[in-house]
Amino acid sequence: MKKITILGATGSIGQQTVDVCLHHQDEFEVVAVSAGKNIKLLEETIKQIKPKVVCVIDEKDALYLQEKYKEIKCVYGPEGLDYIATIDEVDIVLNAIVGFAGLLPTIHAIEAKKDIALANKETLVVAGYIITKLVKENGVKLLPVDSEHSAIFQSLQGNKGNKIKRILLTASGGSFRNKTREELVGVSVEDALKHPNWSMGAKITIDSATLFNKGLEVIEAKWLFDVDYDQIEVLIHPESILHSAVEYEDTSVIGQMGTPDMRLAIQYALTYPKREVLVNGESLDLTKIGSLTFIKPDFNRFHALELAYKAGKIGGSLPCVLNGANEMANLLFREGKIEFLQIEELVEKAMNAHQVIQDPNVSQLLEIDCWARDFVLKEINK
Numbered sequence: 001m002k003k004i005t006i007l008g009a010t011g012s013i014g015q016q017t018v019d020v021c022l023h024h025q026d027e028f029e030v031v032a033v034s035a036g037k038n039i040k041l042l043e044e045t046i047k048q049i050k051p052k053v054v055c056v057i058d059e060k061d062a063l064y065l066q067e068k069y070k071e072i073k074c075v076y077g078p079e080g081l082d083y084i085a086t087i088d089e090v091d092i093v094l095n096a097i098v099g100f101a102g103l104l105p106t107i108h109a110i111e112a113k114k115d116i117a118l119a120n121k122e123t124l125v126v127a128g129y130i131i132t133k134l135v136k137e138n139g140v141k142l143l144p145v146d147s148e149h150s151a152i153f154q155s156l157q158g159n160k161g162n163k164i165k166r167i168l169l170t171a172s173g174g175s176f177r178n179k180t181r182e183e184l185v186g187v188s189v190e191d192a193l194k195h196p197n198w199s200m201g202a203k204i205t206i207d208s209a210t211l212f213n214k215g216l217e218v219i220e221a222k223w224l225f226d227v228d229y230d231q232i233e234v235l236i237h238p239e240s241i242l243h244s245a246v247e248y249e250d251t252s253v254i255g256q257m258g259t260p261d262m263r264l265a266i267q268y269a270l271t272y273p274k275r276e277v278l279v280n281g282e283s284l285d286l287t288k289i290g291s292l293t294f295i296k297p298d299f300n301r302f303h304a305l306e307l308a309y310k311a312g313k314i315g316g317s318l319p320c321v322l323n324g325a326n327e328m329a330n331l332l333f334r335e336g337k338i339e340f341l342q343i344e345e346l347v348e349k350a351m352n353a354h355q356v357i358q359d360p361n362v363s364q365l366l367e368i369d370c371w372a373r374d375f376v377l378k379e380i381n382k
Contacts, residue, residue: 004091006034009096014096015041024271028270030049034054039056056080082105082108086109093105093114093117096145097120107362117269142224156246164249165249169244171234171237175193180301184340193206218305236296243257243258264278303344317364317365320365324370324373354368
């Protein structure tokens with residue numbers, strides 16, 4: 001019986017993780033979960049999986065839950081998050097928190113020698129050099145949950161010692177993949193949130209539309225698979241059937257295909273190295289798909305992707321600025337305070353204004369993240 005903590009249990013990935021665990025109750029026990037402010041959904045989740053510990057953001061929500069569910073230990077805030085990430089009996093922590101907030105609990109879980117199933121790409125974007133070192137020092141597994149990185153991870157199985165020539169990182173292209181830059185002027189939040197293939201949270205769906213999500217995944221892939229940025233090639237693949245692939249030095253390309261279902265990647269991270277039946281999983285019918293399309297993204301059209309490559313190659317503190325500025329700009333767009341194209345404009349301004357620090361420590365990263373967010377806010381309030 002593998003014992004699990006789910007960080008971000010009420011989000012899209014968190015709920016799909018709950019679904020996987022419910023269908024494999026003989027293999028998984030969810031010991032603890034965290035949630036943000038969606039207390040109604042959290043209560044439904046509590047009734048489904050009956051965790052021993054629950055963490056929320058606000059003390060008032062923790063007090064409410066503690067009164068209602070006396071058999072459960074309720075904690076809150078950053079201290080509560082650290083607590084459930086390091087519970088002794090837990091074997092693996094699945095981190096589905098969105099954004100920079102996922103960094104510290106990942107670090108503390110690794111230091112507590114927990115295996116990590118990572119859906120929180122920002123952890124590696126801002127602190128890949130710290131995380132990869134900690135993973136080695138503590139002898140834990142770092143298992144990717146993003147569908148693309150899971151596909152790459154799966155494509156590497158049985159090929160230990162064989163040299164990677166390229167990683168082919170696929171992207172759906174998001175809600176506006178067929179629009180020109182001129183056509184992006186004045187697009188609505190509602191249209192940006194209409195992802196054609198995947199069911200994701202609002203922040204990630206907007207990131208998919210800008211291609212910042214894919215840019216962050218480029219940086220994540222660099223740290224997960226120890227490759228250079230020039231070895232990572234992004235391909236827009238509208239059908240989202242080939243989830244990513246690896247080319248080896250003999251030019252053989254091995255990829256992972258399947259219908260767009262995040263539960264497959266989640267389940268593989270939890271059951272690795274075994275494969276289990278994906279309950280209610282849809283088998284891929286290539287005759288229905290008919291054809292697969294692959295397009296090289298234009299950096300002039302998808303400037304966000306170019307910014308991510310730049311941040312990754314320069315390294316140091318710049319990916320932290322990229323991420324923090326994007327998180328704030330993404331939020332401002334969703335709140336209707338800026339236009340869609342201003343997201344990448346504000347991120348680029350923050351990157352240009354920042355003095356790069358090489359190998360910043362965690363305290364410095366926290367300060368840099370705050371600086372990037374404040375910079376964006378000041379820019380729109382000029």
